[in-house]
Every structure is written in structure tokens, then in C-alpha cells.
Amino acid sequence: MKKILFVASEAVPFIKTGGLADVVGALPKCFDKNYFDVRVIIPKYMCMKEEFKNQLQYVTHFYMDIGYRREYVGIMQMEYDGVQFYFIDNEYYFSGYQPYGDIRFDIEKFAFFSKAALSILPVIDFRPDVIHCHDWQTGLIPVYLKDRFQEGTFYQGIKTIMTIHNLKFQGTWDIKTIRELTGLPAYYFTPDKLESYKDGNLLKGGLVYADAITTVSNTYAEEIKTEFYGEKLDGLLRARAHDLRGIVNGIDYDEYNPETDRMIAKNYNAKTFRKEKVKNKTALQSELGLNQDPKAMMIGIVSRLTDQKGLDLIAYVMDELCQDAIQLVVLGTGEERYENMFRHFAWKYQGKVSANIFYDNALSHRIYASCDAFLMPSLFEPCGLSQLMSLRYGTIPIVRETGGLKDTVEPYNEFESTGTGFSFTNYSANEMLSMIRYAESVYYDKKREWNKLIDRAMAKDYSWSNSANQYEEMYNWLIGS
Structure with a gap:
């Protein structure tokens, strides 16, 4: 059984600001359960719907260093649509009225989230073969994995994938602040690693250190290697071109179905x-x-x-x-x-x-x-x-x-x-x-x-099953089977 972990900042039905949430909520349930054990970690936001917050089960908690702070890391869980979701709880970081706000605080919040997502794995007794990271909010995971988490054998050999949903958003701030927040040594802040035009760039860190990179369509995978679409990372993406592939997103064909949709005035299908x-x-x-x-x-x-x-x-x-x-x-x-x-x-x-x-x-x-x-x-x-x-x-x-x-x-x-x-x-x-x-x-x-x-x-x-097959193929290729 191959173990895959999705880590992301949002997922339907729990929290959604854009298409990323649709992907993280819908894709994990489409994998063949005989071969893949796919689980998801997202933050436990205070602004999540009450009905879901009330269903979460407390697992345990511990304290973790992040930058110069010691922070509470609570672990909650629930199963939804046959997929195991874990929620990282910390009121200091996740109590806002919306998932994102001030970028400086967001960088600190998702540095905490990325480190916590790796730290809870031995606690929940789940060692993934592949960690599938989504967008800049999880860009530090491949970096932390190469740095902090190499002592002991638990984390060794875990592969990472970085999926770009929108290259425009990268998580950039000045290097001094990002070093303080992440606790990463100066070694990582050079132009071939996390530094980008004199700033620290979390997405870039993920793109440099991930074992594979995907984006959400073939054409976009080609476009981002050019200056016009590359958002100043086109050079890096050209350098990693052999590790970069496009897999088109799907939509949930049960939710978007004119034949059964309860939200529309009159149901119909391709015949009627x-x-x-x-x-x-x-x-x-x-x-x-x-x-x-x-x-x-x-x-x-x-x-x-x-x-x-x-x-x-x-x-x-x-x-x-x-x-x-x-x-x-x-x-x-x-x-x-x-x-x-x-x-x-x-x-x-x-x-x-x-x-x-x-x-x-x-x-x-x-x-x-x-x-x-x-x-x-x-x-x-x-x-x-x-x-x-x-x-x-x-x-x-x-x-x-x-x-x-x-x-x-x-x-x-x-x-x-x-x-x-x-x-x-x-x-x-x-x-x-x-x-x-x-x-x-x-x-x-x-x-x-x-x-x-x-x-x-x-x-x-364009249902998810088609995309899931392509992701399965990539997981198998990464794990080497």
C-alpha cells in the first residue's frame, strides 16, 4: 500500500477561497483505495463552518519551536467521503475571520503550518512515501524535510511533489524576517535556493527542493517557462523542465451534474x-x-x-x-x-x-x-x-x-x-x-x-478520475515501482 499525504492551506468542504480547495477536497477520494492510502492535512481555521468544527475529534497535542517561539500544536481528525483529514490547531495562527490576510503574518503562519505538518507524522503514525504540497503556503515542506528532519530514519527517503496552482502567488518577504521565522540557516538563502531578487521566496524553496513539480495544465506548464508567464521564476522552471509536468484539474461530476443538481430549476441531460x-x-x-x-x-x-x-x-x-x-x-x-x-x-x-x-x-x-x-x-x-x-x-x-x-x-x-x-x-x-x-x-x-x-x-x-490516473502514475514513478 502506497502512502500519499496531501498538505494544503484549504480544502472543500471545510474551507475555500479558490480552485485550490476544490482540488485538495476532490482529488484524494479518486485514487484506487486498494493501492493508495491518501490522507490530507490542513489548518483548523476558526472561520471553518461550525458543522465541521463540531465533528472534529481531538487526537493529541505537543509544543514545537518555530523561529524564536514555542507554539502549541493540536491535532484533530475526521473522516470525510472515505478520506482521513487531519487538522492542525493553533489559535494564535488560525483564529482570523479568513484564511489569509497580511502577507507578513501569513508567511509566519504557514512556516508554522509546514513544520507542524511534518512534526505530527510520527505522532499520528503515518509515514508517507510521497508528500504532495500545494502552492507557496507549503513551499517550506521540501526545504524543512532536507534540513531539520533528516536526523533519525523516519523521514529519510520521503519524496515530495510541489504543485503550482497559480505562480503569481509566491510568499515573498525580506530574508532576515524569513530566517527568523523559519529558523533556517543562512545556507538556504542564496540565489540557487530560497533567495529571489534579494527577498526570501517560499514557493521558490519548494520548487528547488521538491523531487517533482506539477502544474494544473499542459499549456501552463509550458507557459511558465517563458518570461511573460514565469513571474520571475522562469529560469528555475526551465532548469527543472525535466521534473515539471502538467496535469489538468477535474471537477466533481457528482456535484456538477445537470441531471441531479438540486440547485437548478430544471434538471436535464445530454439527451433532453x-x-x-x-x-x-x-x-x-x-x-x-x-x-x-x-x-x-x-x-x-x-x-x-x-x-x-x-x-x-x-x-x-x-x-x-x-x-x-x-x-x-x-x-x-x-x-x-x-x-x-x-x-x-x-x-x-x-x-x-x-x-x-x-x-x-x-x-x-x-x-x-x-x-x-x-x-x-x-x-x-x-x-x-x-x-x-x-x-x-x-x-x-x-x-x-x-x-x-x-x-x-x-x-x-x-x-x-x-x-x-x-x-x-x-x-x-x-x-x-x-x-x-x-x-x-x-x-x-x-x-x-x-x-x-x-x-x-x-x-x-473532465471528471477527477482522469487526473487521478495521471497522478497515480507519477506517484509510482517517484516511489520507484
Whole structure:
């Protein structure tokens, strides 16, 4: 039995701020339980849902040195969906209203978390063959493993994988502070290790010391070796190119299933969508105060409202787009200028634009089920989950060809009648607008072609089982069997 340990800063259903939580919550339960014992360690945040906090069982506690402090390390556990989760408890670090806040304190908090995650292993009597680390919050684990944890035999030979979910976030601060917080000697703070442009960089430490590196799509794995996408670590990623691979994320096909989804107005599947899908649209029009018109092309956006997501492109052509025969439904929060921009257009084009400037999981399901097309013009997108959810619900994605969007959305070809969505190449508002208008023309003038697009979209399989197979193969390769 091969033992795999996931360590991460968030996991559904316990705590979630982004796609990382979906991966850590959904992937571990997809491995073949006859061959893999996969467990997960996350922090026990005070801001977790009460229902879960009340189910945690206390295991034990001890005290640990971190920098110049001695800190309490509590261990709690619970089984969820057949997977064993461990929670590291410390009120000083994890009592905030949200998982992340001030980056200086976050660096200290996750230095503590990384060291604690390694320290509890003998206590819970679990010696993993592979520790699978996620994003900068766990970047110190491969470093600590090479440094502090080599005395005695317990930790020797444990392999590590570093998965990059978004290279933009790296955990950087000045070297003096990071040395004090981590207790690591000066030896580690050189340009070939944790130093990056005169600062200490936790993600870089993980990328230097991990045995393998993955990221969440093949295209993104290639992109981050270039200067434009490499966030100043492209040189290191080129140097480690033979240890770097892309594995596309999946989505939970039980949770996102138009046939059984309880959050949507009318269930449907690949056979019945022609009659039933539109009933979701008319229900959403009535819920959000849009003009009641089952034939109007409805475009959805469910997103963080930031530059990364291509919102500046949308802002640039928004007035023009609203002249078209479309309806636009937006859900999400982010930069104030984009929140206000959508509010303005919802006021200016009442009945055509609905701006929902908050986050609501149930409403996101209704948008995926109701819309005809889904707009995602990202500047960069390591994997992207929204386009996978759209495909699952037969809502045709309109995306920019970058990262995971390029890997998962096949562009429509009218001559061969192939493809599952529409895509444009350059980061250009005009190119995006002309692609949206091309999609409109297919939707309005070639209904049979549009329905075939939906057939192909709903036939795609981006469930986790596919990704899990590729991770299993990598674990076997690392362990050497």
C-alpha cells in the first residue's frame, strides 16, 4: 500500500477561497483505495463552518519551536467521503475571520503550518512515501524535510511533489524576517535556493527542493517557462523542465451534474437538453429581473473580478456588447472598478444585464445551467474550472487560448463541425468581441450546429478520475515501482 499525504492551506468542504480547495477536497477520494492510502492535512481555521468544527475529534497535542517561539500544536481528525483529514490547531495562527490576510503574518503562519505538518507524522503514525504540497503556503515542506528532519530514519527517503496552482502567488518577504521565522540557516538563502531578487521566496524553496513539480495544465506548464508567464521564476522552471509536468484539474461530476443538481430549476441531460435546458434560462430571467425571452442568447460570467480574468477587455467593449441581442449575467467580487462597472451597466441596460456582486454557490450552478455561452477571456489561467463546469452543463465557453483554457476548450470549426467552444488568441478586446459575435451568429442562425456543439461539450469527461490516473502514475514513478 502506497502512502500519499496531501498538505494544503484549504480544502472543500471545510474551507475555500479558490480552485485550490476544490482540488485538495476532490482529488484524494479518486485514487484506487486498494493501492493508495491518501490522507490530507490542513489548518483548523476558526472561520471553518461550525458543522465541521463540531465533528472534529481531538487526537493529541505537543509544543514545537518555530523561529524564536514555542507554539502549541493540536491535532484533530475526521473522516470525510472515505478520506482521513487531519487538522492542525493553533489559535494564535488560525483564529482570523479568513484564511489569509497580511502577507507578513501569513508567511509566519504557514512556516508554522509546514513544520507542524511534518512534526505530527510520527505522532499520528503515518509515514508517507510521497508528500504532495500545494502552492507557496507549503513551499517550506521540501526545504524543512532536507534540513531539520533528516536526523533519525523516519523521514529519510520521503519524496515530495510541489504543485503550482497559480505562480503569481509566491510568499515573498525580506530574508532576515524569513530566517527568523523559519529558523533556517543562512545556507538556504542564496540565489540557487530560497533567495529571489534579494527577498526570501517560499514557493521558490519548494520548487528547488521538491523531487517533482506539477502544474494544473499542459499549456501552463509550458507557459511558465517563458518570461511573460514565469513571474520571475522562469529560469528555475526551465532548469527543472525535466521534473515539471502538467496535469489538468477535474471537477466533481457528482456535484456538477445537470441531471441531479438540486440547485437548478430544471434538471436535464445530454439527451433532453433541447427541451429542458431553456427552462433554467426563463427561471433565471424571472429570478434576476431580466427580460423574459427564452430565445435571447444569455452569456454568463462567474469569476473573480480582476485583471487576470480579462475584465479589462470586457470593460473596453461593454457598451458595444450591450447593443447586441444578448443578455449578460455576472456573478463575483473583486476590484472595485469592475464591481462598479457591472453595476453601472446593469443600471444602464436594465433587463439585459444582471450584476450580482457577491459570491453564491447555488446561483453559480443556476448560471452554468441557464446560460447559452460562458465568457472567460483570461490574461493567464493555470487551469480554470469554470469552463469545465460550463461544458458539463452544455453552456458553450468563449475563452482566450491560454493555459488550461487552451487545453480543455476545442475551438469550433464550422467546416468540419468539430469543437466544444469558441476561442481567440491575442489579448485583444476587439478580437474577443468579434469571437462573441461569431458565437452569436451560430447561436441565432445555425441552431442545429449550436446544438451539436452542446452535444460535444456534454460528452467531454473532465471528471477527477482522469487526473487521478495521471497522478497515480507519477506517484509510482517517484516511489520507484
